[in-house]
Amino acid sequence: MSELPEHVRRNAALWNEQAREYATYGEQAWARDEPVWGVWNVPESELGLLPSSLAGQDAIELGCGTAYVSAWLARRGARVVGIDVSEAQLATARRLQQEHGLPFPLLHGSAESVPYTDASFDFAISEYGACLWADPRRWVPEAARLLRPGGRLVFLTNAFLHTLCLPAEGEVPAGDRLLRPAFEMFRVEWPDTTGVEFHLSHGDWVRTLRGAGFEIEDLIDVRPSATSSGRWPYATLEWARQWPCEEVWKARKRG
Ligand SMILES: C[S@@+](CC[C@H](N)C(=O)[O-])C[C@H]1O[C@@H](n2cnc3c(N)ncnc32)[C@H](O)[C@@H]1O
Secondary structure (H helix, E strand, O other), X not given: OOOOOHHHHHHHHHHHHHHHHHHHHHHHHHOOOOOEEOOOOEEHHHHOOOOOOOOOOEEEEEOOOOOHHHHHHHHOOOEXXXXXXXXXXXXXXXXXXXXXXXXXXXXXXXXXXXOOOOOOEEEEEEEOOHHHHOOHHHHHHHHHHHEEEEEEEEEEEEOHXXXXXXXXXXXXXXXXXXXXXXXXXXXXXXXXXXXXXXXXOHHHHHHHHHHOOEEEEEEEEEOOOOOOOOEEOOEEHHHHOOOOOEEEEEEEEOO
């Protein structure tokens, strides 16, 4: 661990602390048949993040956490591998694998440097994993290296607009004003947490993805579904029904 970049070590420590509290969500998600995405649980049938067939495909989840996304991929016939930098999150993932009788490799390590040879995978995915917590200048080229030509990368993370409207301190949800300059975003450290996040403008994502050898296929502004409910410390459903709170990028490796 000591040779990992500082932001990776800090995020590993943060997620080791948060893993116990987070396990309940992982348990519920592992038990689901149909994937639901993001904080508003939008069903896969509405959002369509997954390729129509995953049978026989080699897939990797970058920042898998409790690995429920990996479990959904495995149940759809993919040969899946999950990688995460938090031992405690992986311990939950391993327990849930045993409880559900669904073994697949889980690696302890950073998505910025994955111990697989070039062109090992057809599909890479991250839901609030590496795409939020790892440096895009490192993990995006690494995802491109891992994918075969034509392979797909899909990730879901906070919408840039939401981050611009989010108060920095306290558990106060995003309001209807821009609170920080867009041009100073990229690496973000909130004052009340020890983690390091990465929030990119759309221009930065386009350049980062294209520069790594991807063609962008879609950018989805996620809308809560009619059945979404609840409230998060940082976002209300009312806000998310008016502005994008989350976004999905879909890209395909050139070749
Ligand atoms: C909110 S969880 C998302 C994962 C999964 N969707 C879930 O909800 O369990 C974020 C995960 O990203 C992992 N993570 C953060 N930085 C990472 C990195 N550089 N490489 C791999 N995983 C990382 C954390 O350890 C954590 O388990």
